Amino acid sequence: MKNPILTIRAAAVALVMVAAGPALGAGTAVAPPEKEWSFGGLFGTFDRAAAQRGFQVYTEVCAGCHGLDYISFRHLTGLGFTEDQVAAIAREYDVVDGPNDDGEMFERPGRASDPWPAPFPNDKAARAANNGAMPPDLSLIVEARGVGEGGSNYIHALLTGYGEAPAAMQMPDGMYYNTYYPGNQIAMPAPLSDDGVEYADGTPATVEQQAADITTFLTWAAEPNLESRKRTGVMVMVFLLIMVGLTYVTKRAVWRDVH
Numbered sequence: 001m002k003n004p005i006l007t008i009r010a011a012a013v014a015l016v017m018v019a020a021g022p023a024l025g026a027g028t029a030v031a032p033p034e035k036e037w038s039f040g041g042l043f044g045t046f047d048r049a050a051a052q053r054g055f056q057v058y059t060e061v062c063a064g065c066h067g068l069d070y071i072s073f074r075h076l077t078g079l080g081f082t083e084d085q086v087a088a089i090a091r092e093y094d095v096v097d098g099p100n101d102d103g104e105m106f107e108r109p110g111r112a113s114d115p116w117p118a119p120f121p122n123d124k125a126a127r128a129a130n131n132g133a134m135p136p137d138l139s140l141i142v143e144a145r146g147v148g149e150g151g152s153n154y155i156h157a158l159l160t161g162y163g164e165a166p167a168a169m170q171m172p173d174g175m176y177y178n179t180y181y182p183g184n185q186i187a188m189p190a191p192l193s194d195d196g197v198e199y200a201d202g203t204p205a206t207v208e209q210q211a212a213d214i215t216t217f218l219t220w221a222a223e224p225n226l227e228s229r230k231r232t233g234v235m236v237m238v239f240l241l242i243m244v245g246l247t248y249v250t251k252r253a254v255w256r257d258v259h
Contacts, residue, residue: 032150032157032180035212039219040149045227046220048080053199054217055079057210060197062138065130068116070139071221078224079217086112093117131174133187142215143222152219154180159211162190 038047055076058068073090077083090110095117098105110117119135120126127134142151157180165177165184175185192207199205220226 030179032153034149035153035156037149037152037216037219039152039216039226042230044230046079047216049201050213050216051079051220052081052217053201053203053209054213054215054220056199057192057197057214058138058217061191061210062214064119065126065135066138067118067120067135068139068221069118069137071116072112073110073114073116074112075224079220083112090114131187135188138218139221141222142219151222152215155218156211156215158186159192159214160207 038044038050058066073086076086076089081089090112093110093114094107095110095114096105097108100106116139120129123134142155145151145154158178161178161180163177163179165171169177169184171177171185175187176189177184178186192210194207195205196207197205197210203209223229
């Protein structure tokens with residue numbers, strides 16, 4: 001019997017890819033360079049400081065257009081925030097609730113249990129605010145763009161890949177050149193700029209740093225259980241190695257006197 005959680009997750013990734021389709025363009029692009037990530041490899045873990053900085057980049061730069069449909073405020077404890085900090089972050093947002101006793105919807109401060117608020121009330125409003133383009137949800141965007149660290153490499157390359165178009169390439173109005181984007185023409189202007197945010201920990205906010213940090217955050221958003229999954233995998237491998245050893249020793253003991 002199929003795991004319903006895995007089925008829902010696979011469907012969600014597919015929906016993200018469909019939603020991102022109009023923005024992804026057509027044609028080929030330069031393969032993104034591979035980057036070493038703290039969460040890469042069998043024993044990799046998330047750099048909590050980088051993930052928290054990435055969360056800051058998301059809230060200050062990306063959240064105005066892109067949602068996090070599969071993240072609730074309470075999930076932020078996985079980034080190292082305390083419950084009090086999460087509650088304070090949630091209270092910064094107004095959440096629509098209701099209906100009340102009069103049958104009307106109302107706004108209230110957010111709670112840790114609330115899902116992350118969407119930047120637009122509906123898809124039509126999102127398209128109207130973005131020249132007809134639908135900004136993709138970012139909670140699963142890394143998983144939708146590649147397996148392993150491939151999706152992380154792509155997101156980082158995309159965010160750092162803006163530049164001037166070659167002289168022979170004519171860019172339509174409202175499109176921007178990006179080395180790593182399929183077709184090299186993207187409707188989203190470069191979202192990051194040097195010192196575009198002021199990190200609370202004093203880290204210099206270069207474009208490269210911001211891109212690495214938000215990629216770490218978005219990778220965590222796509223796979224918040226990555227570390228526990230890797231620990232489980234290591235434990236299973238150790239168990240199997242022990243079982244192989246015990247099986248070999250037992251076999252030698254049982255068949256020792258046969259020959």
